[in-house]
Amino acid sequence: MLDATNLRLLAELSSNPRLSMSELGRRVRMSAPAVTERVQRLEQAGIIRGYRLELDPAAFGLAVTALVRVRPGPGQLPAVAQAARETPQVVECLRVTGEDCFVLTVHAPSLAGLEEVLDRFLLFGQTTTSIVVSTPVPQRPPPLE
Numbered sequence: 001m002l003d004a005t006n007l008r009l010l011a012e013l014s015s016n017p018r019l020s021m022s023e024l025g026r027r028v029r030m031s032a033p034a035v036t037e038r039v040q041r042l043e044q045a046g047i048i049r050g051y052r053l054e055l056d057p058a059a060f061g062l063a064v065t066a067l068v069r070v071r072p073g074p075g076q077l078p079a080v081a082q083a084a085r086e087t088p089q090v091v092e093c094l095r096v097t098g099e100d101c102f103v104l105t106v107h108a109p110s111l112a113g114l115e116e117v118l119d120r121f122l123l124f125g126q127t128t129t130s131i132v133v134s135t136p137v138p139q140r141p142p143p144l145e
Contacts, residue, residue, distance in 0.1 A: 001045055005030070007144050009038060010047070014141040017051045054139075062089075062107035064114050065132040069100035072125035077101060079124045089117045100128070 002010075008028045012019060019027070025035040042048045057065060072080045080102055084093035092105040104121075108114040114129070121127050 001041070001047070006038060006042060006047075009035065010042070010141075011144050013039075013048070014144070057107040061109050064108045064110060066106045066108070066114055067130045067132065068104040068106055068118065068121065069128040070102040070104065070121050070125055071100045071127075072102070076124040080121065083120055083124065087117060087120060089113070 005028060009024065012024055012027050020032075021036045021039070022032040024039075025032045028035065030038075039048065057063075070080050081093065081095075084090045084102065084104055089106050089108055090104050091107055094103045095101060096103050106114065106117050108117055114131075118127050118129060
């Protein structure tokens, strides 16, 4: 399924997911209907899982970004996952191996706002928080080889 043409399509869409099918076709030297069919097959196969709008949290007054590791107490694993789903400031929740079970990405307006979010999770276990000071490598797609 991931032939050279599909890899080129994915590379183009990764750099600009707003490309029209006709522009995408021009870039990979295919007709718009052929490109549309290929993109639809990639979507149906689950290779393309969606198109995202990337927003700057600071533009919405969310100046603090933190990575929060959560080590749930006994029997609290489902509660942590549920709390993450119900907390709008949590924009990502990863279940991980190691001493901690979850890593959350949290956006808050201030340190006090971050503290409020942390207090919700302290009900279920221990947290360890790292405040993000910069992003030398922003989120990007996996290497397409």
